[in-house]
Amino acid sequence: MxxxxxxxxxxxxxxxxxxxxxxxxxxxxxxxxxEGVSFWYGKRQALNQLDLAIPHRRVTALIxxxxxxxxxxxxxxxxxxxxxxxSRTAGRILFGGEDILATRQLLELRQKIGMVFQKPSPxxxxxxxxxxxxxxxxxxxxxxxxxxxxxxxxxxxLWDEVKDRLSASGTSLSGxxxxxxxxxxxxxxxxxxxxxxxxxxxxxxxATLKIEDLMRRLVETYTIVIVTHNMQQAARVADHTAFMLxxxxxGYGELVEFGNTTDIFQKPKDPRTExxxxxxxx
Amino acid sequence: xxRNRRRLxxxxxxxxxxxxxxxxxxxxxxxxxxxxxxNGLPAALSVNFYTHVERPVGIPGAGVSHALxxxxxxxxxxxxxxIPVGVVGGIHLVEYGGGQLPxxxxxxxxxxxxxxxxxxxxxxxxxxxxxxHHFSALSGAVALAVLMxxxxxxxxxxxxxxxxxxxxxxxxxxxxxxxxxxLQLILPAAAPGVLxxxxxxxxxxxxxxxxxLFTAFGNKFYTLDPTRAMSALPLIVFHDALTPYEDLVRQAxxxxxxxxxxxxxxxxxxxxxxxxxIALAGGQ
Numbered sequence: 001m002x003x004x005x006x007x008x009x010x011x012x013x014x015x016x017x018x019x020x021x022x023x024x025x026x027x028x029x030x031x032x033x034x035e036g037v038s039f040w041y042g043k044r045q046a047l048n049q050l051d052l053a054i055p056h057r058r059v060t061a062l063i064x065x066x067x068x069x070x071x072x073x074x075x076x077x078x079x080x081x082x083x084x085x086x087s088r089t090a091g092r093i094l095f096g097g098e099d100i101l102a103t104r105q106l107l108e109l110r111q112k113i114g115m116v117f118q119k120p121s122p123x124x125x126x127x128x129x130x131x132x133x134x135x136x137x138x139x140x141x142x143x144x145x146x147x148x149x150x151x152x153x154x155x156x157x158l159w160d161e162v163k164d165r166l167s168a169s170g171t172s173l174s175g176x177x178x179x180x181x182x183x184x185x186x187x188x189x190x191x192x193x194x195x196x197x198x199x200x201x202x203x204x205x206x207a208t209l210k211i212e213d214l215m216r217r218l219v220e221t222y223t224i225v226i227v228t229h230n231m232q233q234a235a236r237v238a239d240h241t242a243f244m245l246x247x248x249x250x251g252y253g254e255l256v257e258f259g260n261t262t263d264i265f266q267k268p269k270d271p272r273t274e275x276x277x278x279x280x281x282x
Numbered sequence: 283x284x285r286n287r288r289r290l291x292x293x294x295x296x297x298x299x300x301x302x303x304x305x306x307x308x309x310x311x312x313x314x315x316x317x318x319x320x321n322g323l324p325a326a327l328s329v330n331f332y333t334h335v336e337r338p339v340g341i342p343g344a345g346v347s348h349a350l351x352x353x354x355x356x357x358x359x360x361x362x363x364x365i366p367v368g369v370v371g372g373i374h375l376v377e378y379g380g381g382q383l384p385x386x387x388x389x390x391x392x393x394x395x396x397x398x399x400x401x402x403x404x405x406x407x408x409x410x411x412x413x414x415h416h417f418s419a420l421s422g423a424v425a426l427a428v429l430m431x432x433x434x435x436x437x438x439x440x441x442x443x444x445x446x447x448x449x450x451x452x453x454x455x456x457x458x459x460x461x462x463x464x465l466q467l468i469l470p471a472a473a474p475g476v477l478x479x480x481x482x483x484x485x486x487x488x489x490x491x492x493x494x495l496f497t498a499f500g501n502k503f504y505t506l507d508p509t510r511a512m513s514a515l516p517l518i519v520f521h522d523a524l525t526p527y528e529d530l531v532r533q534a535x536x537x538x539x540x541x542x543x544x545x546x547x548x549x550x551x552x553x554x555x556x557x558x559x560i561a562l563a564g565g566q
Contacts, residue, residue: 078455080451080454080455083451083454085380106457107457107458107459108457109457110454110455110456110457111456111457114455114456115451115452115455117448117451117452117455119446119448120448121446121448121449121451121452123449123452123453123467123471124449124470124471125470133456134456134457137456137457137458137462182452185452185456186455186456189456189457
Protein backbone atom coordinates (compact mmCIF):
# COMPACT_ATOMS: atom_id res chain seq x y z
CA MET A 1 0.00 0.00 0.00
CA UNK A 2 2.37 2.68 1.20
CA UNK A 3 5.95 2.41 0.15
CA UNK A 4 8.47 1.44 2.73
CA UNK A 5 10.11 4.56 4.18
CA UNK A 6 13.77 5.25 3.77
CA UNK A 7 14.28 5.70 7.46
CA UNK A 8 17.11 3.20 7.63
CA UNK A 9 19.36 4.57 4.91
CA UNK A 10 21.75 7.46 5.34
CA UNK A 11 20.63 10.68 3.71
CA UNK A 12 22.23 12.53 0.89
CA UNK A 13 23.86 15.00 3.27
CA UNK A 14 26.08 13.48 5.87
CA UNK A 15 25.75 10.19 7.63
CA UNK A 16 25.45 11.95 10.98
CA UNK A 17 22.05 13.39 10.09
CA UNK A 18 19.31 11.48 11.81
CA UNK A 19 17.30 9.18 9.55
CA UNK A 20 14.08 10.55 11.04
CA UNK A 21 14.77 13.94 9.51
CA UNK A 22 14.46 12.64 5.99
CA UNK A 23 11.03 13.02 4.53
CA UNK A 24 9.32 9.65 4.39
CA UNK A 25 8.99 8.13 0.98
CA UNK A 26 5.62 8.86 -0.50
CA UNK A 27 5.12 11.71 1.96
CA UNK A 28 4.86 15.31 0.86
CA UNK A 29 7.29 17.95 1.99
CA UNK A 30 8.17 18.40 5.61
CA UNK A 31 6.16 21.13 7.34
CA UNK A 32 7.65 21.00 10.82
CA UNK A 33 11.17 19.82 11.33
CA UNK A 34 12.19 18.75 14.83
CA GLU A 35 15.96 18.76 15.00
CA GLY A 36 18.01 17.50 17.92
CA VAL A 37 15.42 18.57 20.46
CA SER A 38 15.85 17.98 24.18
CA PHE A 39 13.71 19.21 27.04
CA TRP A 40 14.18 19.63 30.77
CA TYR A 41 11.60 20.14 33.50
CA GLY A 42 13.89 21.85 35.96
CA LYS A 43 16.73 19.40 36.51
CA ARG A 44 14.89 16.39 35.10
CA GLN A 45 15.48 15.73 31.45
CA ALA A 46 12.25 14.65 29.73
CA LEU A 47 13.35 14.41 26.10
CA ASN A 48 16.69 13.64 24.55
CA GLN A 49 17.88 14.48 21.06
CA LEU A 50 14.71 14.01 19.06
CA ASP A 51 14.62 14.28 15.29
CA LEU A 52 11.34 14.15 13.44
CA ALA A 53 10.15 15.42 10.07
CA ILE A 54 6.42 16.08 10.29
CA PRO A 55 4.93 15.92 6.79
CA HIS A 56 2.56 18.49 5.34
CA ARG A 57 -1.17 17.61 5.39
CA ARG A 58 -0.77 14.24 6.97
CA VAL A 59 -1.78 12.81 10.31
CA THR A 60 1.29 12.07 12.37
CA ALA A 61 0.71 10.07 15.56
CA LEU A 62 3.01 10.05 18.56
CA ILE A 63 2.63 6.83 20.51
CA UNK A 64 4.41 5.26 23.42
CA UNK A 65 3.88 4.33 27.06
CA UNK A 66 3.10 6.92 29.74
CA UNK A 67 6.04 9.10 30.65
CA UNK A 68 7.82 8.73 27.31
CA UNK A 69 7.48 12.46 26.66
CA UNK A 70 5.08 12.40 23.72
CA UNK A 71 2.84 15.06 25.25
CA UNK A 72 5.88 17.13 26.09
CA UNK A 73 7.01 16.97 22.47
CA UNK A 74 3.54 17.96 21.29
CA UNK A 75 3.48 20.90 23.66
CA UNK A 76 6.83 22.08 22.40
CA UNK A 77 5.34 22.50 18.94
CA UNK A 78 3.26 25.48 20.07
CA UNK A 79 5.29 26.47 23.09
CA UNK A 80 2.71 25.49 25.68
CA UNK A 81 5.61 24.46 27.89
CA UNK A 82 6.27 28.17 28.44
CA UNK A 83 3.83 27.81 31.34
CA UNK A 84 6.12 25.41 33.15
CA UNK A 85 8.51 27.31 35.39
CA UNK A 86 12.13 26.24 35.07
CA SER A 87 11.72 24.44 31.75
CA ARG A 88 14.62 24.41 29.33
CA THR A 89 15.04 23.32 25.74
CA ALA A 90 17.81 22.46 23.32
CA GLY A 91 17.82 21.93 19.58
CA ARG A 92 15.42 23.59 17.20
CA ILE A 93 12.02 23.07 15.63
CA LEU A 94 11.79 24.66 12.20
CA PHE A 95 8.43 25.77 10.91
CA GLY A 96 8.09 28.12 7.97
CA GLY A 97 11.78 29.00 8.15
CA GLU A 98 11.57 30.00 11.80
CA ASP A 99 12.66 28.24 14.97
CA ILE A 100 9.56 27.64 17.09
CA LEU A 101 11.68 27.29 20.20
CA ALA A 102 13.26 30.70 19.72
CA THR A 103 10.41 32.79 18.35
CA ARG A 104 9.00 35.63 20.36
CA GLN A 105 5.84 35.81 18.27
CA LEU A 106 3.83 33.42 20.41
CA LEU A 107 0.51 34.89 19.30
CA GLU A 108 1.28 34.32 15.62
CA LEU A 109 2.77 30.92 16.32
CA ARG A 110 -0.32 29.71 18.16
CA GLN A 111 -2.58 31.03 15.47
CA LYS A 112 -0.69 28.95 12.95
CA ILE A 113 -0.43 25.92 15.22
CA GLY A 114 -3.71 25.32 17.04
CA MET A 115 -4.28 22.79 19.77
CA VAL A 116 -7.04 20.49 20.99
CA PHE A 117 -6.75 18.99 24.46
CA GLN A 118 -7.89 15.84 26.17
CA LYS A 119 -10.61 17.80 27.94
CA PRO A 120 -12.59 19.99 25.54
CA SER A 121 -12.93 22.84 28.08
CA PRO A 122 -15.48 24.98 26.27
CA UNK A 123 -15.29 28.59 27.38
CA UNK A 124 -18.20 29.63 29.61
CA UNK A 125 -19.99 31.41 26.78
CA UNK A 126 -22.19 30.60 23.80
CA UNK A 127 -21.25 28.15 21.05
CA UNK A 128 -20.87 31.01 18.60
CA UNK A 129 -18.68 33.02 20.97
CA UNK A 130 -16.48 30.01 21.60
CA UNK A 131 -15.64 29.75 17.93
CA UNK A 132 -15.56 33.52 17.36
CA UNK A 133 -13.20 34.08 20.26
CA UNK A 134 -9.91 33.96 18.43
CA UNK A 135 -11.17 35.78 15.29
CA UNK A 136 -12.45 38.61 17.51
CA UNK A 137 -9.08 38.76 19.13
CA UNK A 138 -7.59 39.37 15.71
CA UNK A 139 -10.05 42.19 15.14
CA UNK A 140 -11.84 40.59 12.21
CA UNK A 141 -14.98 42.24 10.84
CA UNK A 142 -18.43 40.98 11.73
CA UNK A 143 -19.11 39.35 8.38
CA UNK A 144 -15.77 37.62 8.33
CA UNK A 145 -16.29 36.34 11.86
CA UNK A 146 -19.73 34.96 11.07
CA UNK A 147 -18.35 33.22 8.01
CA UNK A 148 -15.50 31.79 10.06
CA UNK A 149 -17.93 30.49 12.70
CA UNK A 150 -20.03 28.68 10.12
CA UNK A 151 -17.07 27.35 8.17
CA UNK A 152 -15.30 26.10 11.30
CA UNK A 153 -18.41 24.44 12.69
CA UNK A 154 -19.04 22.80 9.31
CA UNK A 155 -15.43 21.66 9.08
CA UNK A 156 -15.71 20.27 12.59
CA UNK A 157 -18.88 18.37 11.60
CA LEU A 158 -20.86 20.14 14.27
CA TRP A 159 -22.82 22.68 12.23
CA ASP A 160 -25.91 20.58 11.58
CA GLU A 161 -26.23 19.74 15.26
CA VAL A 162 -25.91 23.29 16.59
CA LYS A 163 -26.93 25.66 13.81
CA ASP A 164 -30.29 26.31 15.49
CA ARG A 165 -28.83 27.02 18.90
CA LEU A 166 -25.61 28.93 18.35
CA SER A 167 -26.47 31.09 21.36
CA ALA A 168 -26.70 28.12 23.71
CA SER A 169 -23.88 27.67 26.18
CA GLY A 170 -20.89 25.67 24.98
CA THR A 171 -21.05 23.65 28.19
CA SER A 172 -24.55 22.41 27.30
CA LEU A 173 -23.16 20.16 24.57
CA SER A 174 -22.31 16.48 25.03
CA GLY A 175 -18.70 15.41 25.50
CA UNK A 176 -18.19 14.48 21.86
CA UNK A 177 -19.85 17.67 20.67
CA UNK A 178 -17.71 19.71 23.06
CA UNK A 179 -14.61 18.15 21.58
CA UNK A 180 -15.75 19.00 18.06
CA UNK A 181 -16.47 22.51 19.31
CA UNK A 182 -12.91 22.64 20.60
CA UNK A 183 -11.73 21.63 17.12
CA UNK A 184 -13.92 24.30 15.53
CA UNK A 185 -12.51 26.83 17.97
CA UNK A 186 -8.97 25.81 17.08
CA UNK A 187 -9.46 26.01 13.30
CA UNK A 188 -11.46 29.27 13.28
CA UNK A 189 -8.41 31.39 12.51
CA UNK A 190 -7.16 28.98 9.87
CA UNK A 191 -4.09 27.37 11.40
CA UNK A 192 -1.75 25.20 9.38
CA UNK A 193 -1.20 22.62 12.07
CA UNK A 194 -3.60 21.15 14.63
CA UNK A 195 -2.05 19.49 17.65
CA UNK A 196 -4.26 16.96 19.40
CA UNK A 197 -3.39 15.74 22.87
CA UNK A 198 -5.36 12.52 23.38
CA UNK A 199 -8.49 14.11 21.98
CA UNK A 200 -10.65 11.01 22.35
CA UNK A 201 -9.55 9.53 25.65
CA UNK A 202 -12.55 11.02 27.47
CA UNK A 203 -15.07 10.07 24.78
CA UNK A 204 -17.27 7.04 24.18
CA UNK A 205 -16.62 4.83 21.10
CA UNK A 206 -19.26 6.49 18.92
CA ALA A 207 -17.97 9.99 19.63
CA THR A 208 -14.43 8.74 19.11
CA LEU A 209 -15.36 7.35 15.72
CA LYS A 210 -16.81 10.71 14.70
CA ILE A 211 -13.66 12.55 15.71
CA GLU A 212 -11.53 10.06 13.82
CA ASP A 213 -13.64 10.46 10.67
CA LEU A 214 -13.32 14.18 11.14
CA MET A 215 -9.55 13.96 11.38
CA ARG A 216 -9.37 12.12 8.08
CA ARG A 217 -11.33 14.93 6.44
CA LEU A 218 -9.46 17.73 8.21
CA VAL A 219 -6.14 16.40 7.01
CA GLU A 220 -7.06 17.46 3.47
CA THR A 221 -6.60 21.03 4.71
CA TYR A 222 -4.53 20.81 7.85
CA THR A 223 -1.49 19.04 9.18
CA ILE A 224 -2.39 17.03 12.26
CA VAL A 225 -0.14 15.79 15.01
CA ILE A 226 -1.89 13.57 17.53
CA VAL A 227 -0.75 12.06 20.79
CA THR A 228 -2.67 8.93 21.62
CA HIS A 229 -2.54 6.08 24.08
CA ASN A 230 -4.76 4.07 21.85
CA MET A 231 -2.68 2.15 19.34
CA GLN A 232 -5.73 1.11 17.32
CA GLN A 233 -6.54 4.76 16.97
CA ALA A 234 -3.07 5.54 15.66
CA ALA A 235 -3.38 2.63 13.24
CA ARG A 236 -6.77 3.92 12.06
CA VAL A 237 -6.11 7.62 11.61
CA ALA A 238 -2.40 8.22 11.27
CA ASP A 239 -0.42 8.26 8.03
CA HIS A 240 2.81 8.30 9.95
CA THR A 241 3.60 7.10 13.41
CA ALA A 242 6.42 7.93 15.76
CA PHE A 243 7.08 5.51 18.59
CA MET A 244 8.69 6.98 21.68
CA LEU A 245 10.04 5.26 24.75
CA UNK A 246 11.53 6.29 28.04
CA UNK A 247 15.19 5.44 28.34
CA UNK A 248 15.23 3.24 31.45
CA UNK A 249 18.72 4.34 32.41
CA UNK A 250 18.40 8.11 32.11
CA GLY A 251 14.67 8.51 32.53
CA TYR A 252 14.20 10.68 29.47
CA GLY A 253 12.07 10.06 26.41
CA GLU A 254 13.57 9.10 23.08
CA LEU A 255 12.29 8.53 19.60
CA VAL A 256 12.63 4.84 18.79
CA GLU A 257 11.14 4.61 15.37
CA PHE A 258 9.33 6.84 12.91
CA GLY A 259 7.75 5.65 9.73
CA ASN A 260 4.61 5.05 7.77
CA THR A 261 1.91 3.75 10.06
CA THR A 262 1.47 0.48 8.17
CA ASP A 263 5.18 -0.26 8.50
CA ILE A 264 5.31 0.60 12.17
CA PHE A 265 2.43 -1.71 12.89
CA GLN A 266 3.15 -4.50 10.44
CA LYS A 267 6.90 -4.66 10.12
CA PRO A 268 8.54 -2.56 12.81
CA LYS A 269 12.29 -2.41 12.51
CA ASP A 270 13.08 -1.96 16.18
CA PRO A 271 12.34 -4.90 18.51
CA ARG A 272 11.12 -2.43 21.14
CA THR A 273 8.50 -1.09 18.76
CA GLU A 274 7.37 -4.59 18.03
CA UNK A 275 7.19 -5.42 21.73
CA UNK A 276 5.06 -2.36 22.37
CA UNK A 277 2.59 -2.75 19.55
CA UNK A 278 2.11 -6.42 20.26
CA UNK A 279 1.26 -5.47 23.82
CA UNK A 280 4.20 -6.98 25.61
CA UNK A 281 4.79 -3.85 27.68
CA UNK A 282 3.59 -0.29 28.07
CA UNK B 283 -26.15 -10.83 67.16
CA UNK B 284 -25.32 -8.88 70.29
CA ARG B 285 -22.37 -7.42 68.53
CA ASN B 286 -24.64 -6.16 65.83
CA ARG B 287 -26.97 -4.67 68.44
CA ARG B 288 -24.05 -2.92 70.08
CA ARG B 289 -23.01 -1.54 66.75
CA LEU B 290 -26.52 -0.21 66.13
CA UNK B 291 -26.62 1.30 69.60
CA UNK B 292 -23.36 3.15 69.09
CA UNK B 293 -24.49 4.32 65.71
CA UNK B 294 -27.70 5.74 67.18
CA UNK B 295 -25.83 7.31 70.08
CA UNK B 296 -23.30 8.92 67.76
CA UNK B 297 -26.03 10.27 65.56
CA UNK B 298 -27.86 11.64 68.61
CA UNK B 299 -24.66 13.29 69.78
CA UNK B 300 -24.15 14.94 66.40
CA UNK B 301 -27.71 16.24 66.40
CA UNK B 302 -27.28 17.62 69.89
CA UNK B 303 -24.05 19.43 69.01
CA UNK B 304 -25.59 20.86 65.88
CA UNK B 305 -28.57 22.10 67.89
CA UNK B 306 -26.28 23.71 70.47
CA UNK B 307 -24.32 25.39 67.69
CA UNK B 308 -27.49 26.76 66.16
CA UNK B 309 -28.99 27.89 69.44
CA UNK B 310 -27.12 31.21 69.76
CA UNK B 311 -28.01 32.14 66.21
CA UNK B 312 -31.66 31.33 66.81
CA UNK B 313 -31.68 33.29 70.06
CA UNK B 314 -30.01 36.33 68.50
CA UNK B 315 -32.45 36.31 65.62
CA UNK B 316 -35.45 35.83 67.88
CA UNK B 317 -34.36 38.54 70.27
CA UNK B 318 -33.54 41.01 67.50
CA UNK B 319 -36.78 40.42 65.69
CA UNK B 320 -39.05 40.70 68.73
CA ASN B 321 -37.28 43.77 70.07
CA GLY B 322 -36.62 45.43 66.76
CA LEU B 323 -39.93 44.91 65.08
CA PRO B 324 -41.85 47.69 66.94
CA ALA B 325 -39.42 50.33 65.64
CA ALA B 326 -38.86 48.72 62.25
CA LEU B 327 -42.56 48.50 61.45
CA SER B 328 -42.99 52.27 61.41
CA VAL B 329 -42.55 54.12 58.13
CA ASN B 330 -40.92 57.04 59.91
CA PHE B 331 -38.12 54.73 60.90
CA TYR B 332 -36.93 54.65 57.28
CA THR B 333 -37.70 58.24 56.28
CA HIS B 334 -36.88 60.38 59.31
CA VAL B 335 -33.69 61.17 61.14
CA GLU B 336 -33.05 61.12 64.86
CA ARG B 337 -35.16 63.29 67.11
CA PRO B 338 -34.73 64.41 70.70
CA VAL B 339 -35.87 61.95 73.31
CA GLY B 340 -39.64 62.00 73.83
CA ILE B 341 -40.51 63.43 70.44
CA PRO B 342 -42.18 60.73 68.34
CA GLY B 343 -41.43 59.95 64.68
CA ALA B 344 -37.69 59.46 64.97
CA GLY B 345 -35.95 57.37 62.27
CA VAL B 346 -32.60 56.11 61.07
CA SER B 347 -32.70 57.13 57.40
CA HIS B 348 -29.44 59.05 57.82
CA ALA B 349 -27.76 55.93 59.18
CA LEU B 350 -29.20 53.69 56.49
CA UNK B 351 -27.93 55.92 53.67
CA UNK B 352 -24.71 56.40 55.64
CA UNK B 353 -24.11 52.66 55.70
CA UNK B 354 -24.92 52.40 51.99
CA UNK B 355 -22.66 55.31 51.04
CA UNK B 356 -19.71 54.18 53.12
CA UNK B 357 -19.96 50.52 52.17
CA UNK B 358 -20.41 51.62 48.56
CA UNK B 359 -17.26 53.74 48.57
CA UNK B 360 -15.39 51.03 50.44
CA UNK B 361 -16.46 48.51 47.80
CA UNK B 362 -15.24 50.77 45.01
CA UNK B 363 -11.89 50.98 46.76
CA UNK B 364 -11.46 47.37 47.86
CA ILE B 365 -13.13 45.22 45.20
CA PRO B 366 -11.10 46.19 42.10
CA VAL B 367 -7.82 45.92 43.99
CA GLY B 368 -8.85 42.71 45.71
CA VAL B 369 -10.11 41.01 42.55
CA VAL B 370 -7.11 41.92 40.42
CA GLY B 371 -4.81 40.99 43.29
CA GLY B 372 -6.57 37.63 43.66
CA ILE B 373 -6.13 36.91 39.95
CA HIS B 374 -2.48 37.81 40.24
CA LEU B 375 -2.00 35.41 43.15
CA VAL B 376 -3.28 32.47 41.09
CA GLU B 377 -1.91 33.29 37.67
CA TYR B 378 1.52 34.50 38.74
CA GLY B 379 1.53 33.02 42.22
CA GLY B 380 4.97 31.46 42.46
CA GLY B 381 7.44 34.00 43.75
CA GLN B 382 8.22 35.87 46.92
CA LEU B 383 5.82 38.76 46.36
CA PRO B 384 2.65 36.65 46.11
CA UNK B 385 3.66 34.73 49.21
CA UNK B 386 4.10 38.02 51.02
CA UNK B 387 0.73 39.26 49.78
CA UNK B 388 -0.97 36.09 51.00
CA UNK B 389 0.62 36.40 54.42
CA UNK B 390 -0.31 40.08 54.65
CA UNK B 391 -3.90 39.34 53.68
CA UNK B 392 -4.19 36.58 56.26
CA UNK B 393 -2.76 38.80 58.97
CA UNK B 394 -5.09 41.60 57.94
CA UNK B 395 -8.13 39.34 58.19
CA UNK B 396 -7.21 38.62 61.78
CA UNK B 397 -6.41 42.20 62.70
CA UNK B 398 -8.85 43.66 65.27
CA UNK B 399 -11.08 46.06 63.39
CA UNK B 400 -10.62 48.75 66.02
CA UNK B 401 -6.90 48.74 65.25
CA UNK B 402 -7.75 49.31 61.61
CA UNK B 403 -9.99 52.20 62.68
CA UNK B 404 -7.19 53.69 64.73
CA UNK B 405 -4.78 53.37 61.81
CA UNK B 406 -7.16 55.14 59.46
CA UNK B 407 -7.78 57.78 62.13
CA UNK B 408 -4.06 58.46 62.12
CA UNK B 409 -3.73 58.72 58.35
CA UNK B 410 -7.10 60.05 57.18
CA UNK B 411 -8.73 61.86 60.10
CA UNK B 412 -6.07 63.49 62.24
CA UNK B 413 -4.31 65.27 59.34
CA UNK B 414 -7.60 66.88 58.24
CA HIS B 415 -8.80 67.68 61.75
CA HIS B 416 -12.30 66.37 61.16
CA PHE B 417 -14.17 63.09 60.89
CA SER B 418 -15.47 62.08 57.50
CA ALA B 419 -17.46 59.33 55.82
CA LEU B 420 -14.55 58.97 53.42
CA SER B 421 -12.19 57.95 56.18
CA GLY B 422 -14.84 55.53 57.41
CA ALA B 423 -15.02 54.04 53.93
CA VAL B 424 -11.24 53.70 53.84
CA ALA B 425 -11.32 51.83 57.14
CA LEU B 426 -14.03 49.51 55.84
CA ALA B 427 -12.10 49.02 52.60
CA VAL B 428 -9.04 47.90 54.55
CA LEU B 429 -11.21 45.28 56.24
CA MET B 430 -12.82 44.17 52.97
CA UNK B 431 -9.63 43.92 50.94
CA UNK B 432 -8.22 40.67 52.34
CA UNK B 433 -11.60 38.96 52.18
CA UNK B 434 -12.08 39.89 48.52
CA UNK B 435 -8.49 38.96 47.72
CA UNK B 436 -8.55 35.51 49.27
CA UNK B 437 -12.02 34.48 48.08
CA UNK B 438 -11.18 35.67 44.56
CA UNK B 439 -8.03 33.62 44.73
CA UNK B 440 -9.90 30.45 45.67
CA UNK B 441 -12.62 31.07 43.08
CA UNK B 442 -10.03 31.56 40.34
CA UNK B 443 -8.18 28.46 41.45
CA UNK B 444 -11.43 26.49 40.97
CA UNK B 445 -11.50 27.27 37.25
CA UNK B 446 -10.42 24.16 35.33
CA UNK B 447 -6.91 24.46 33.98
CA UNK B 448 -8.19 23.35 30.58
CA UNK B 449 -9.79 26.73 29.99
CA UNK B 450 -6.48 28.42 30.70
CA UNK B 451 -4.61 26.13 28.32
CA UNK B 452 -7.25 26.39 25.61
CA UNK B 453 -7.07 30.17 25.78
CA UNK B 454 -3.29 30.22 25.60
CA UNK B 455 -3.38 27.74 22.72
CA UNK B 456 -5.53 30.23 20.81
CA UNK B 457 -2.71 32.71 21.12
CA UNK B 458 -4.10 34.87 23.91
CA UNK B 459 -1.65 36.66 26.14
CA UNK B 460 -1.74 35.54 29.74
CA UNK B 461 -3.38 38.69 31.06
CA UNK B 462 -6.11 38.34 28.44
CA UNK B 463 -6.72 34.74 29.40
CA UNK B 464 -6.98 35.85 33.02
CA LEU B 465 -9.36 38.75 32.41
CA GLN B 466 -11.44 37.45 29.49
CA LEU B 467 -11.70 33.74 30.25
CA ILE B 468 -10.72 32.93 33.80
CA LEU B 469 -12.46 35.83 35.52
CA PRO B 470 -15.84 35.26 33.79
CA ALA B 471 -15.62 31.56 34.59
CA ALA B 472 -14.96 32.44 38.21
CA ALA B 473 -17.40 35.36 38.34
CA PRO B 474 -19.96 33.80 40.67
CA GLY B 475 -17.27 32.80 43.14
CA VAL B 476 -15.70 36.24 42.98
CA LEU B 477 -19.11 37.77 43.52
CA UNK B 478 -19.57 35.57 46.58
CA UNK B 479 -16.40 36.95 48.08
CA UNK B 480 -17.40 40.53 47.34
CA UNK B 481 -20.82 40.06 48.91
CA UNK B 482 -19.33 38.47 52.01
CA UNK B 483 -16.94 41.39 52.31
CA UNK B 484 -19.82 43.84 51.90
CA UNK B 485 -21.80 42.05 54.61
CA UNK B 486 -18.81 42.14 56.92
CA UNK B 487 -18.19 45.83 56.28
CA UNK B 488 -21.85 46.76 56.76
CA UNK B 489 -21.81 45.28 60.23
CA UNK B 490 -18.56 46.83 61.45
CA UNK B 491 -18.78 49.37 64.25
CA UNK B 492 -15.34 49.75 65.69
CA UNK B 493 -13.54 51.15 62.64
CA UNK B 494 -16.25 53.79 62.21
CA LEU B 495 -16.13 55.07 65.80
CA PHE B 496 -13.30 57.47 65.17
CA THR B 497 -13.45 57.81 61.42
CA ALA B 498 -17.03 58.42 60.29
CA PHE B 499 -17.88 59.18 63.91
CA GLY B 500 -21.65 59.45 63.44
CA ASN B 501 -24.00 62.32 62.72
CA LYS B 502 -27.46 63.14 63.96
CA PHE B 503 -28.41 64.75 60.69
CA TYR B 504 -28.94 63.55 57.18
CA THR B 505 -25.96 64.00 54.88
CA LEU B 506 -24.68 62.46 51.68
CA ASP B 507 -21.48 64.50 51.72
CA PRO B 508 -18.64 61.99 52.16
CA THR B 509 -16.28 64.67 53.48
CA ARG B 510 -18.45 65.14 56.54
CA ALA B 511 -19.10 62.96 59.54
CA MET B 512 -21.77 60.41 58.74
CA SER B 513 -23.89 57.99 60.68
CA ALA B 514 -24.19 54.29 60.05
CA LEU B 515 -26.51 51.60 61.35
CA PRO B 516 -23.97 49.98 63.68
CA LEU B 517 -23.18 53.40 65.14
CA ILE B 518 -26.87 53.94 65.92
CA VAL B 519 -26.98 50.59 67.67
CA PHE B 520 -23.83 51.38 69.58
CA HIS B 521 -24.88 54.86 70.74
CA ASP B 522 -28.59 54.41 71.30
CA ALA B 523 -28.50 51.06 73.04
CA LEU B 524 -26.32 52.57 75.77
CA THR B 525 -28.79 55.33 76.60
CA PRO B 526 -31.33 55.01 79.42
CA TYR B 527 -34.21 56.17 77.21
CA GLU B 528 -36.71 53.59 76.16
CA ASP B 529 -37.49 54.99 72.72
CA LEU B 530 -33.78 55.30 71.84
CA VAL B 531 -33.19 51.72 72.90
CA ARG B 532 -36.09 50.72 70.70
CA GLN B 533 -34.44 52.61 67.83
CA ALA B 534 -31.25 50.70 68.50
CA UNK B 535 -33.08 47.39 68.29
CA UNK B 536 -34.74 48.49 65.09
CA UNK B 537 -31.40 49.45 63.57
CA UNK B 538 -29.96 46.11 64.69
CA UNK B 539 -32.81 44.28 63.00
CA UNK B 540 -32.31 46.27 59.81
CA UNK B 541 -28.61 45.47 59.88
CA UNK B 542 -29.22 41.77 60.44
CA UNK B 543 -31.75 41.74 57.60
CA UNK B 544 -29.30 43.46 55.23
CA UNK B 545 -26.52 41.08 56.16
CA UNK B 546 -28.76 38.05 55.83
CA UNK B 547 -29.92 39.24 52.43
CA UNK B 548 -26.35 39.74 51.23
CA UNK B 549 -25.34 36.35 52.55
CA UNK B 550 -28.23 34.60 50.82
CA UNK B 551 -27.25 36.34 47.57
CA UNK B 552 -23.67 35.18 47.98
CA UNK B 553 -24.88 31.64 48.64
CA UNK B 554 -26.83 31.64 45.40
CA UNK B 555 -23.81 32.95 43.53
CA UNK B 556 -21.61 30.29 45.09
CA UNK B 557 -24.01 27.54 44.08
CA UNK B 558 -23.78 28.78 40.51
CA UNK B 559 -20.00 28.75 40.71
CA ILE B 560 -19.97 25.16 41.89
CA ALA B 561 -22.35 24.18 39.10
CA LEU B 562 -20.07 25.92 36.58
CA ALA B 563 -16.92 24.29 37.91
CA GLY B 564 -18.54 20.87 38.10
CA GLY B 565 -20.02 21.20 34.64
CA GLN B 566 -16.66 21.07 32.97
